[in-house]
Amino acid sequence: MxxxxxxxxxxxxxxxxxxxxxxxxxxxxxxxxxxxxxxxxxxxxxxxxxxxxxxxxxxxxxxxxxxxxxxxxxxxxxxxxxxxxxxxxxxxxxxxxxxxxxxxxxxxxxxxxxxxxxxxxxxxSTIAPYFFVREALNYIQIAYDDVLYMKAQENFLQIVTPAQSFFPILSITKMEEQLKGDVFLRVHRSYLVHRGAIASIGKNELTLRDGQVIPIGDQYRAQLTRKHIEGRLISRA
Incomplete structure (x- = not known):
């Protein structure tokens, strides 16, 4: 070889x-x-x-x-x-x-x-998870790990990657249902966030590694703590 x-x-x-x-x-x-x-x-x-x-x-x-x-x-x-x-x-x-x-x-x-x-x-080996969005006559493949976050707009979803954004006509709830595994977290009624993109978590907002600040909704705070923080928090004995 x-x-x-x-x-x-x-x-x-x-x-x-x-x-x-x-x-x-x-x-x-x-x-x-x-x-x-x-x-x-x-x-x-x-x-x-x-x-x-x-x-x-x-x-x-x-x-x-x-x-x-x-x-x-x-x-x-x-x-x-x-x-x-x-x-x-x-x-x-x-x-x-x-x-x-x-x-x-x-x-x-x-x-x-x-x-x-x-x-x-x-x-x-396994293929990294991905999904497709349609733009004009093309199907664009997007890897889960390329996505920083997704934001619900009026009648479409904004999918944000470091290089560009995509805007499929799709609700954030429908997208959440179609995503596989637990790579993404719903942290607000308008936001899905890639867990690997999170840099820090505050009381009412979190910050991504690129500096983007995302609000944390009241109804999602407990879920964020349970799924993403608990069991991984390093503390003194």
């Missing part, structure tokens, strides 16, 4: 070192070497990439922002000279976080983690 690998680093010396490490490993197939996130974004649209070995500080946008911008990112190993980025990076679930200067044995450990991830049998 060859693992298609893309290297992204704007430092010429480290780009050469990482490229050499990749070429030394018989498991890896080097499909590109990029100096910026924009260059990498274009490359990802052209070739199939299994793992992205990516610096964090890049000239146009950060490596972290690059991963956030991808609807279906490949596995990623972050490399950086700065330890303080570690917590920020783990919100996008990287395979590993490597500090420069890189050591070959530590790099090989990361590649083994990638190999183990890719060895998961296809039949045991």
């Amino acid at each position: 060859k693992i298609n690998t893309l290297v992204v680093d704007d430092d010429a010396i480290w780009k050469k070192v990482i490229t050499k490490f990749v070429q030394m490993n018989p498991l890896l197939e080097l499909v590109g070497v990029c100096s910026s996130a924009i260059e990498a974004y274009a490359k990802l649209a052209q070739v199939e990439v299994d793992v992205l070995i990516c610096d964090i500080e890049l000239p146009d946008m950060s490596g972290l922002s690059l991963i956030r911008s991808l609807p279906r990112p490949p596995l990623v190993i972050f490399v950086t000279s700065y330890r303080h980025y570690a917590l920020d990076c783990y919100e996008v679930s990287p395979v590993d976080f490597l500090l420069k200067p890189l050591e070959l044995d530590r790099f090989l450990q990361s590649i083994e983690k990638v190999r183990q991830r890719l060895l998961v049998a296809p039949e045991t």
